[in-house]
Amino acid sequence: xxxxxxxxxxxxxxxxxxxxxxxxxxxxxxxxxxxxxxxxxxxxxxxxxxxxxxxxxxxxxxxxxxxxxxxxxxxxxxxxxxxxxxxxxxxxxxxxxxxxxxxxxxxxxxxxxxxxxxxxxxxxxxxxxxxxxxxxxxxxxxxxxxxxxxxxxxxxxxxxxxxxxxxxxxxxxxxxxxxxxxxxxxxxxxxxxxxxxxxxxxxxxxxxxxxxxxxxxxxxxxxxxxxxxxxxxxxxxxxxxxxxxxxxxxxxxxxxxxxxxxxxxxxxxxxxxxxxxxxxxxxxxxxxxxxxxxxxxxxxxxxxxxxxxxxxxxxxxxxxxxxxxxxxxxxxxxxxxxxxxxxxxxxxxxxxxxxxxxxxxxxxxxxxxxxxxxxxxxxxxxxxxxxxxxxxxxxxxxxxxxxxxxxxxx
Numbered sequence: 001x002x003x004x005x006x007x008x009x010x011x012x013x014x015x016x017x018x019x020x021x022x023x024x025x026x027x028x029x030x031x032x033x034x035x036x037x038x039x040x041x042x043x044x045x046x047x048x049x050x051x052x053x054x055x056x057x058x059x060x061x062x063x064x065x066x067x068x069x070x071x072x073x074x075x076x077x078x079x080x081x082x083x084x085x086x087x088x089x090x091x092x093x094x095x096x097x098x099x100x101x102x103x104x105x106x107x108x109x110x111x112x113x114x115x116x117x118x119x120x121x122x123x124x125x126x127x128x129x130x131x132x133x134x135x136x137x138x139x140x141x142x143x144x145x146x147x148x149x150x151x152x153x154x155x156x157x158x159x160x161x162x163x164x165x166x167x168x169x170x171x172x173x174x175x176x177x178x179x180x181x182x183x184x185x186x187x188x189x190x191x192x193x194x195x196x197x198x199x200x201x202x203x204x205x206x207x208x209x210x211x212x213x214x215x216x217x218x219x220x221x222x223x224x225x226x227x228x229x230x231x232x233x234x235x236x237x238x239x240x241x242x243x244x245x246x247x248x249x250x251x252x253x254x255x256x257x258x259x260x261x262x263x264x265x266x267x268x269x270x271x272x273x274x275x276x277x278x279x280x281x282x283x284x285x286x287x288x289x290x291x292x293x294x295x296x297x298x299x300x301x302x303x304x305x306x307x308x309x310x311x312x313x314x315x316x317x318x319x320x321x322x323x324x325x326x327x328x329x330x331x332x333x334x335x336x337x338x339x340x341x342x343x344x345x346x347x348x349x350x351x352x353x354x355x356x357x358x359x360x361x362x363x364x365x366x367x368x369x370x371x372x373x374x375x376x377x378x379x380x381x382x383x384x385x386x387x388x389x390x391x392x393x394x395x396x397x398x399x400x401x402x403x404x405x406x407x408x409x410x
Contacts, residue, residue: 004236005032005115015273021280025228032229035114035170046165047110047124049102053095054127062092063126066133070184075191077140086145089137096138099131103161112169114226117233118246125177128166132159132181139188143195149202152192153209159185160213167218170226172332175218179339182213186346186395193350193397200354200400207350211360214343220336221290224329228283231325235276238268238320247324254323268320278308278318279325286329294337295368301330334366341366342393345382348373349395353380375399 010022025031054062069085071077077085089096110124139155142148163185167178189210193203237243244252268275282304289297304326311317344361351358352373363370364385372384376396383394 004117004233004240007031007232007236009236009239009272010232010276013273015277018273018277018280021277021284024284025232025280030225030229032114032117032233035226035229037109037111044105045109045111046102047127049105050099050124050127050131053098053102054130056123059123059126062130066130070133070136071187075136075140075187077144082140082144085137085140089134089141092134096131096134099134100158103131103158109165110169112171114170114229115233117230117237122171122173125166125174128162129177129181132162132185135159136184136188139192143192147197149192149195149197153202153205156185156188156192156206157209159188160209164213164216164218168222170222170229172223172227175223176332176335179335182339182343186342189346190395190397193353198398198400203350203397203400204354204356207347207354207356210343210347210350214347217340219290220333221287223332223336224283224287224290228280228287231279231283234325235272235279235320238272241269243268243320251324271315271317271319274316275318275320279321282321282326286333293363293365293368294333295365297333337366341385342395345371345385345393345395349380349382349397353397353399355400
């Protein structure tokens with residue numbers, strides 16, 4: 001199993017088309033070995049440092065508690081809920097300080113081993129989510145009890161830093177969790193902008209925090225390059241008849257519905273070269289398309305699906321590619337686009353609310369439609385950036401500077 005990351009089966013393939021695809025992956029540094037970073041020392045490995053703060057024994061319970069405490073809509077609390085949030089923050093005040101210490105170090109990432117494929121321990125993601133949640137709960141105290149918006153913005157800055165660290169990993173799961181974090185952070189940002197104590201400078205500083213996050217945004221392709229490397233590792237396990245070691249229960253059930261696991265394993269081994277070729281050609285196409293906004297990528301997903309359907313019933317149908325490795329890729333691209341569109345809209349709303357009209361971002365990568373920036377009473381509203389025909393999703397923040405909104409769309 002340790003050799004799977006070296007791709008011995010793929011390298012020994014007699015299929016010239018498959019060897020050509022491998023050459024392309026190697027040329028762009030996308031193999032598991034090429035993606036592998038030098039061993040991260042414990043003092044610079046954020047995953048190791050966070051494990052010393054939130055032990056494995058306590059992790060699941062703490063994460064579940066914080067899940068239940070974070071508001072499901074917005075960032076508002078009734079009195080009882082607020083007291084529970086503060087109690088959780090206070091109970092883990094030392095952990096929060098230690099999280100901040102980890103964040104202040106020059107961390108070199110979380111030490112994901114790309115040569116292990118999908119076999120990595122990713123519990124550090126829950127630990128990062130806990131760090132951010134504690135910052136959010138502290139921000140609630142700053143906003144609602146202490147009335148210290150400057151301190152709340154420091155909380156937000158640290159949360160954004162944690163999200164950026166997760167997003168920077170070449171891993172689809174960490175990228176998705178970063179998006180989930182940023183959605184929660186956006187609710188804290190909006191609540192801060194709505195604070196009765198917010199002044200124009202606070203709104204302008206919030207806009208700068210969001211713009212800084214956008215300017216440091218990790219390219220979408222990074223996650224899918226890492227995902228492809230993990231999939232290459234899995235194809236080696238298929239060749240070795242051991243793919244079930246790397247599958248979830250749901251994935252095993254999906255495959256078992258096609259045929260018995262024994263027959264399936266043998267079938268996958270027989271067709272592994274053609275299956276992997278289909279996957280690599282599709283993955284290359286989708287990674288190349290990451291240079292374009294999501295709305296321009298959508299057609300490719302349907303085309304790949306149709307290409308696979310034409311092979312259904314034949315010996316070259318890419319069973320593993322379609323049931324395992326490509327089935328959630330479109331939803332992952334959609335999540336990335338929503339993440340980006342939300343923050344572009346948030347920046348537009350905040351900058352306009354602070355009296356600094358901006359056309360930095362004009363068209364939503366999610367919908368392909370122009371953002372609509374308008375006044376609604378005392379609010380600046382940005383909408384029209386959702387994936388649906390009616391352009392659902394909106395961001396609303398109070399206008400801090402009275403200004404006449406431009407009529408054109410941004």
